[in-house]
Amino acid sequence: MVLAQSALQGLLGQGFALGVALLATFTSLAALGWLAVALRCPACGLRLLWRAVTNERATEWLIWLLSLSRCPLCHFRPRSTSPSA
Ligand SMILES: [Zn+2]
Numbered sequence: 001m002v003l004a005q006s007a008l009q010g011l012l013g014q015g016f017a018l019g020v021a022l023l024a025t026f027t028s029l030a031a032l033g034w035l036a037v038a039l040r041c042p043a044c045g046l047r048l049l050w051r052a053v054t055n056e057r058a059t060e061w062l063i064w065l066l067s068l069s070r071c072p073l074c075h076f077r078p079r080s081t082s083p084s085a
Contacts, residue, residue, distance in 0.1 A: 043076035 038047045051072065052065040070077040 027028070041071040041074065041076055044071060044074040046071055046073045 035055070036047060036049045040047055048065060048068065048071075052061040055061075056064045
């Protein structure tokens with residue numbers, strides 16, 4: 001990353017590298033915000049990513065979110081989930 005940053009600065013100047021870094025940061029934040037709003041339970045509308053981030057520990061929220069097989073609020077279970085899960 002440092003090597004790439006140095007090469008980019010040498011090639012195009014520090015202002016461009018800073019612009020790319022800011023653009024990447026804002027794009028990431030926008031994607032995270034969109035996911036927090038868009039990832040919802042189809043039955044009750046619970047925002048699952050927001051629920052995970054605000055109610056689970058910082059080291060466990062992603063594991064909790066990925067291990068969900070049903071909605072924690074209304075217990076909706078999608079049909080595509082395998083019976084063993
Ligand atoms: Zn639900």
